[in-house]
Amino acid sequence: MSVFTRPRQALVITSALALAFSATACGSDDKKSNRADSPECAAYEQYQGHNGKRVSIFTSIRDVEADLLQDSWDQFVECTGIDIRYDGSGDFEDQLPVRVDGGNAPDIAFIPQPGLLTRFAEAGNLKAASADTKAMAEKNYSADWLKYGTVDGTFYGAPLGSNVKSFVWYSPKMFQEKGWKVPETWDELIQLSDQIAGVGMKPWCAGIESGGATGWPATDWIEDLMLRTQGPEVYDQWTTHDIPFNDSRVVEAVDRAGSILKNEKYVNGGYGGVKSIITTSFQEGGLPIVQDKCALHRQASFYANQWPEGTKVAEDGDIFAFYFPAVDPSKGKPVLGGGEFVVAFADRPEVQAVQTFLASSEHANSRAKLGNWVSANKGLDIANVQNPIDKLSVQILQDEGTVFRFDGSDLMPSAVGAGSFWKEMVAWLNGKSTQAALDAIENSWPK
Amino acid sequence: MDLTDELPKFTILLYGLVAFAAIVGGLLFLLDAVPTWFTRRREARLIAATAAGTATLPPPGSRRWRPNEKLFALFFLLPAMLMLSIGLIVPAIRTTLLSFRDARGETWVGLQNYGWMFSQDEIVDVLVNTFTWVVLVPLVATSMGLLYAVLVDRARFEAIAKSLIFMPMAISFVGASIIWKFVYAYRPEDADQIGLLNQIWVMFDGEPKQWLLNSPLNTLLLIVVMIWTQAGFAMVVLSAAIKAIPADIVEAARLDGVNPWQMFWRITLPSIRPALIVVVVTISIATLKVFDIVRTMTNGNFNTSVIANEMYQQAFTAGQVGQGSALAVFLFLLVIPIVIYQIRNLRKQQEV
Numbered sequence: 001m002s003v004f005t006r007p008r009q010a011l012v013i014t015s016a017l018a019l020a021f022s023a024t025a026c027g028s029d030d031k032k033s034n035r036a037d038s039p040e041c042a043a044y045e046q047y048q049g050h051n052g053k054r055v056s057i058f059t060s061i062r063d064v065e066a067d068l069l070q071d072s073w074d075q076f077v078e079c080t081g082i083d084i085r086y087d088g089s090g091d092f093e094d095q096l097p098v099r100v101d102g103g104n105a106p107d108i109a110f111i112p113q114p115g116l117l118t119r120f121a122e123a124g125n126l127k128a129a130s131a132d133t134k135a136m137a138e139k140n141y142s143a144d145w146l147k148y149g150t151v152d153g154t155f156y157g158a159p160l161g162s163n164v165k166s167f168v169w170y171s172p173k174m175f176q177e178k179g180w181k182v183p184e185t186w187d188e189l190i191q192l193s194d195q196i197a198g199v200g201m202k203p204w205c206a207g208i209e210s211g212g213a214t215g216w217p218a219t220d221w222i223e224d225l226m227l228r229t230q231g232p233e234v235y236d237q238w239t240t241h242d243i244p245f246n247d248s249r250v251v252e253a254v255d256r257a258g259s260i261l262k263n264e265k266y267v268n269g270g271y272g273g274v275k276s277i278i279t280t281s282f283q284e285g286g287l288p289i290v291q292d293k294c295a296l297h298r299q300a301s302f303y304a305n306q307w308p309e310g311t312k313v314a315e316d317g318d319i320f321a322f323y324f325p326a327v328d329p330s331k332g333k334p335v336l337g338g339g340e341f342v343v344a345f346a347d348r349p350e351v352q353a354v355q356t357f358l359a360s361s362e363h364a365n366s367r368a369k370l371g372n373w374v375s376a377n378k379g380l381d382i383a384n385v386q387n388p389i390d391k392l393s394v395q396i397l398q399d400e401g402t403v404f405r406f407d408g409s410d411l412m413p414s415a416v417g418a419g420s421f422w423k424e425m426v427a428w429l430n431g432k433s434t435q436a437a438l439d440a441i442e443n444s445w446p447k
Numbered sequence: 448m449d450l451t452d453e454l455p456k457f458t459i460l461l462y463g464l465v466a467f468a469a470i471v472g473g474l475l476f477l478l479d480a481v482p483t484w485f486t487r488r489r490e491a492r493l494i495a496a497t498a499a500g501t502a503t504l505p506p507p508g509s510r511r512w513r514p515n516e517k518l519f520a521l522f523f524l525l526p527a528m529l530m531l532s533i534g535l536i537v538p539a540i541r542t543t544l545l546s547f548r549d550a551r552g553e554t555w556v557g558l559q560n561y562g563w564m565f566s567q568d569e570i571v572d573v574l575v576n577t578f579t580w581v582v583l584v585p586l587v588a589t590s591m592g593l594l595y596a597v598l599v600d601r602a603r604f605e606a607i608a609k610s611l612i613f614m615p616m617a618i619s620f621v622g623a624s625i626i627w628k629f630v631y632a633y634r635p636e637d638a639d640q641i642g643l644l645n646q647i648w649v650m651f652d653g654e655p656k657q658w659l660l661n662s663p664l665n666t667l668l669l670i671v672v673m674i675w676t677q678a679g680f681a682m683v684v685l686s687a688a689i690k691a692i693p694a695d696i697v698e699a700a701r702l703d704g705v706n707p708w709q710m711f712w713r714i715t716l717p718s719i720r721p722a723l724i725v726v727v728v729t730i731s732i733a734t735l736k737v738f739d740i741v742r743t744m745t746n747g748n749f750n751t752s753v754i755a756n757e758m759y760q761q762a763f764t765a766g767q768v769g770q771g772s773a774l775a776v777f778l779f780l781l782v783i784p785i786v787i788y789q790i791r792n793l794r795k796q797q798e799v
Contacts, residue, residue, distance in 0.1 A: 272633070272636075276657065279633060279659070279660070418765065420765075427749075430660055
């Protein structure tokens with residue numbers, strides 16, 4: 001017996017429900033005009049044969065940068081007919097594990113943290129790169145870079161964009177007026193700092209406040225100095241915890257950073273004393289340079305976007321950067337940086353074709369021409385790179401003497417790399433001793 | 448913004464609304480139809496029985512359809528129970544289980560996470576900070592709200608005066624924290640101070656300070672923010688309670704010749720006791736859960752972290768799921784006595 005005593009009412013409700021759940025999927029079948037035979041498509045010969053296939057890409061790159069990226073593979077899409085579905089999210093690091101665990105993994109993801117890449121590889125989620133992709137990556141990237149896309153001997157993906165962190169920002173105009181010279185060794189850098197301090201200006205300025213990530217710019221300082229005072233081998237042992245975090249060599253590197261960051265004579269130009277570094281936001285950290293209150297600011301290439309509008313960022317302009325000099329030049333030119341890696345969760349041929357294409361110099365050049373782009377791709381023609389600071393970055397990355405190392409906090413477990421390392425550097429600048437801070441970080445390393 | 452890009456969202460919204468209307472409509476319809484059906488059946492039986500001549504009414508109290516009614520009630524409780532278990536009970540059990548597991552939630556570690564909590568100096572500091580918050584915020588916020596409510600009661604500009612205090616309630620914790628971050632802002636001695644507190648400090652010939660860096664003063668400065676937002680809430684609720692005191696009691700007291708002091712302690716306070724308890728309990732729970740203020744103003748640095756912030760830090764930033772869950776469970780245990788007290792109070796009031 002039915003509970004519905006009024007059948008008509010029941011009918012109305014049922015039909016309303018039916019309407020509610022009948023999702024009409026509006027499938028767009030806008031066929032890309034396949035112009036595979038036209039002359040400009042000759043370069044994409046090896047990627048042909050996947051017309052109409054769909055490849056999804058999930059990344060943390062959004063807005064303008066995402067548009068530029070999509071423009072950069074326009075021609076590839078037109079020539080091969082592969083339908084690339086791009087999706088950028090500000091929540092990428094949290095969303096990707098959720099999507100992978102939920103069986104809804106994207107075909108390709110651009111992962112900026114080698115630590116996260118390793119986690120997916122070890123869990124068996126990632127597909128090893130195809131032979132073509134691997135060959136393309138080996139042709140275009142140095143072993144220093146490829147190692148971060150490799151887990152247990154299996155190669156998973158090539159780098160895409162990169163940034164250089166070993167930069168010191170300065171004002172070429174100010175330097176010219178005062179007769180200062182861009183230092184090329186560590187000793188020259190310290191001499192210059194003393195010279196600037198001698199004329200009554202605090203030479204360095206810094207800011208490490210960054211909301212939930214407060215402290216990260218200080219960890220970059222430490223990483224740069226680990227690389228400079230201890231060399232790349234010890235640096236690798238440090239990031240993998242083969243040497244303890246409170247090892248005497250780490251203490252030495254942190255103290256070396258402290259000789260600038262915790263030196264009341266040197267910091268914090270335009271903002272006050274050492275402790276003002278903690279409360280100054282990283283975006284504002286270098287701005288006193290344009291107000292003539294500070295001369296030097298160590299920060300990555302992406303700081304170029306922070307200068308006030310109308311500031312000319314160029315070697316002959318208002319602001320530019322020089323390479324953060326090595327302590328011992330005989331050990332090569334250590335460069336700290338970051339970048340994202342193109343890894344695949346599917347091994348369909350069209351996915352591998354896109355992965356190979358993104359590792360190619362064609363793509364690097366196509367993207368560079370659109371502006372605001374740095375890549376360690378050896379096939380990237382510097383003439384195609386638009387901004388002076390990007391040019392300098394590419395020059396440094398392509399330099400034969402460069403010893404590249406990835407940002408260490410992105411390699412460490414997040415309990416340290418995104419936790420205690422940040423926090424203890426804040427405490428360190430707030431007066432905690434080097435040894436006490438490093439002991440606390442060592443304690444927090446997950447066992 | 449291109450409207451066509453947003454269209455899928457509106458479509459989903461539309462589906463959601465239609466589904467919601469259908470479900471609620473369906474339930475309301477059932478609510479109407481089912482008892483009618485039961486009644487009709489009973490009537491039909493009665494009529495049948497009467498017609499057959501065996502007209503004895505069922506003895507009162509032995510209504511045989513009663514079990515059905517219970518089933519019926521259960522049916523209506525089902526959606527709410529389902530939502531509650533998905534959203535509250537299951538996560539609570541899962542969190543408790545996770546608190547006995549390791550960082551990745553894979554192997555059992557017994558009480559290790561709880562041991563960690565009480566053995567790490569930083570975490571003990573976190574517990575002490577939370578304790579300071581829970582003691583100070585309800586006490587100060589409620590007394591200030593009460594004092595203000597009594598003072599402005601029947602004053603000339605009562606409405607305006609009350610809205611001034613109530614206004615901060617409308618600001619989110621994050622918004623309030625950003626405002627107070629500016630109040631505590633620091634600029635070097637030779638520059639113009641942009642922070643109110645430092646400006647006042649400098650006017651009295653002090654050197655500008657970085658207020659938020661020094662423990663334990665910084666925790667107190669954060670507590671001020673919470674009091675600023677919560678005092679308005681206390682004031683509004685208590686003011687309403689004061690207005691609800693029967694006029695004859697107040698008048699009788701006046702005739703007996705009480706002074707304002709006696710009036711407050713002997714008449715006002717006992718009369719608004721239930722409201723006072725609600726306010727204190729509500730603010731206490733809000734304080735235990737405080738997260739936004741600490742997160743926004745110091746990010747838990749400089750020894751200002753509280754349980755909720757440390758829990759988030761451990762579980763989501765550091766990936767220490769076990770330790771984060773242990774902190775969550777501890778927080779849960781702290782809230783429970785307050786909730787029980789509140790429920791018992793409510794029951795007592797209902798009985799009276």
